[in-house]
Amino acid sequence: MKKTAAAALVLLGALLAGCSKTETPAPAAATPAPAAVTKIVVGLDDNFPPMGFRDEKNELVGFDIDMAKEAAKRLGLEVTFKPIDWSAKEAELSGKRVDALWNGLTITEERKQNIAFTAPYMENHQIIVVAASSAIKTKADLAGKTVGAQEGSSAVDAVKKEDAVFKSFKDFKTFGDNVTALMDLSTGRLDAVVVDEVVGRYYVAKKPQDYVVLEAHFGTEDYGVGVRKDDTELQGKLDKALADMKADGAAAKIAEQWFGKNIIK
Template identity: 65%
Template sequence: MKKWMAIALVAVLAVTLLAGCGTAEKKKIVVGLDDHFPPMGFRDAKNNIVGFDVDMAKEAAKRLGMQVEFKPIDWNSKEAELNGKRIDVLWNGLTITEKRKQNILFTNAYMENKQIIVVAAKSPVKTKADLAGKVVGVQDGSSSIEAVEKEAAVAKSFKELKKYPDNVAALMDLKAGRIDALVVDEIVGRYYIAKKAGEYAVLNDNFGSEEYGVGLRKDDKDLQAKLQKALDEMKKDGTSAKISQQWFGANIVK
């Protein structure tokens, strides 16, 4: 009798463990993004979330056999959203920095980007040195802030470093003359400027280059490996280049 009970107990445990393994397998990936960040992730005229990174994430999830959900978040609270497990990844033009690496696990870089300086078309500001005594705008929570602060002497020369909730508001203030320049991701800046021909100019000087990666929780190494494999395959078979061509008119995938 005892032997029979022991066998039954082992069987129950085995079934329980198998069931547990099945439920642990992730079926959906929740992507956190700023939905006011074209062309990486934003809402179209029909209020659908679209963009370069959106298409990249959809393709990667498809290759992993997973569903994908896009969840707009406060980008300034992105690490809290990620580590609070309200999202699975940050995939929205997320710059890889040493500071962020302390709290975020990254894939390899899939894109390189510069921090450009945008001014009004007729602005007297022609170089970085001309920003002395000027009001310079940046998006709050963006890597543009870190890029500017790295050049302490230049940043100290500003009259003010003004932070905005998004780059659209900053560009509107630039056009209105409420700020003298905007430091912004090249990809984003040029996307907007292309629609406003003749209104803005980009200086030859910039605040350095940066690399974009997908951000995950530090302990989520399994998902990181799967995503990296998908990204590598997408680059190798030309899918990433095709998506890039659709959004930027060129292959700018790293």
């Protein structure tokens, strides 16, 4: 009986020792490093000359196109351009259908809620364009008139900020692009168009006999490149590329090709 009891005690001790043994956890799987970004998709309005538009060969050209290509080259990135509905630009960006908005995009406090911007690279005004034969000379003269602007553009916001002027209009119409708005101006369906200065002066220079730019405007604004708010890496890279392009004169050279002068901020 003693031998049996002793054997039982030994067996029990072995079982208890087995139960109290601490299991070593399996090492956690290493988190894979994020894939390096090798290309970006730039969203743009392809009817926004001279910033981005299609030439006679139906190829995308423009000031911002050239700026984006130069920045991408410096960053070692492949860049592709995707025409989008500009009024839905924030949805295109947040939905990851494009990686950047680079097409005369005005930096505003409202847009900063959903978009991260690079430092400004250009200063712009919202100018008022009228027909060369028009009697309109000031903002006050817009009272009782039909005024147009591009839908989803900062021109719409700039005009509405001046509440008294905006309420004095007979009508305020928005268009899918500035080209259509200016065509309606030339045919008399509009009395004035509020448009980005870079665009307005580009068209006025082409047809100085048809259009006049008023001295008054609807404010000064800055252009920047927009990316997703969580894409701080791309934002930082673009900031550096733009700063370098400004410092070494590459941005000025592109500006001079499109505007005849350096308009880089």
